[in-house]
Amino acid sequence: MNSAAQQSAGVRDFAGKAVLVTGGAQGIGRGIAEAFAARGASVAIADLRIDAASEAVQHLAHYAASKAGVNGFIRAAALELAKHRITVNGVEPGMIRTPAMGNLGDDAHNRRIEQAIPLGRLGEPSDIAAAMLFLASDAASYITGQTIVVDGGAILPESAAVMAP
Numbered sequence: 001m002n003s004a005a006q007q008s009a010g011v012r013d014f015a016g017k018a019v020l021v022t023g024g025a026q027g028i029g030r031g032i033a034e035a036f037a038a039r040g041a042s043v044a045i046a047d048l049r050i051d052a053a054s055e056a057v058q059h060l061a062h063y064a065a066s067k068a069g070v071n072g073f074i075r076a077a078a079l080e081l082a083k084h085r086i087t088v089n090g091v092e093p094g095m096i097r098t099p100a101m102g103n104l105g106d107d108a109h110n111r112r113i114e115q116a117i118p119l120g121r122l123g124e125p126s127d128i129a130a131a132m133l134f135l136a137s138d139a140a141s142y143i144t145g146q147t148i149v150v151d152g153g154a155i156l157p158e159s160a161a162v163m164a165p
Contacts (some may be wrong), residue, residue, distance in 0.1 A: 003041030018138060031125030032132045039133075071147050078145030089135045089142040094151020096123040100109030118153030 019041045026065040033043045071090065078088040093103070095113055101122065114122055131150045134140055149155060 001077060013040055014136065016137070027100060028093055028096050028125045028128045032129045033124070035129035035133055036136070041136075041158045074140075074147060075145045082144060086143065087135075089140070089143060089145070090147040091128055091131045091135065092147050092149045092151075093128050094149070094154045096121055096125060096128060098125065116154070117151070118156060121152065122150060 002164070014036055017040075018034045019033075021029050021043055037043050071092075074088055074090045081088055095117065101110060111120075114120060128150055129149050135143065135148065
């Protein structure tokens with residue numbers, strides 16, 4: 001795990017806690033699962049992605065609708081489980097450097113994607129792991145029913161105009 005995730009987690013200990021990681025077989029999910037396991041958590045892995053929940057994708061309306069449904073589930077589950085002092089939150093990743101990025105096009109296309117992100121870079125799986133570690137920590141004990149977007153500012157409405165040459 002890189003230093004960003006380690007700094008985010010600090011000395012937090014997840015021993016005795018169970019963590020469900022969706023999509024943990026590769027890429028972002030794997031990085032998250034490894035980060036929690038390194039801190040003593042018991043990790044369960046499922047395969048589900050929520051990364052398109054807040055944006056429309058042409059020709060993929062069914063995919064976007066299912067991801068928006070996940071966000072609705074997060075909010076409803078947070079309401080239902082709050083009485084048990086259980087928090088329910090999600091992380092919605094932006095463009096993250098994983099093996100799947102190679103499927104998006106050539107290197108020039110990927111550089112254009114990076115240039116369109118206000119922070120000027122693709123995210124790393126460790127960026128998502130750091131957000132998940134935070135949400136599972138005591139520091140986030142009063143946060144529930146939320147989805148944190150970790151995308152370098154890519155969904156900011158002004159981002160395309162500001163980043164244009």
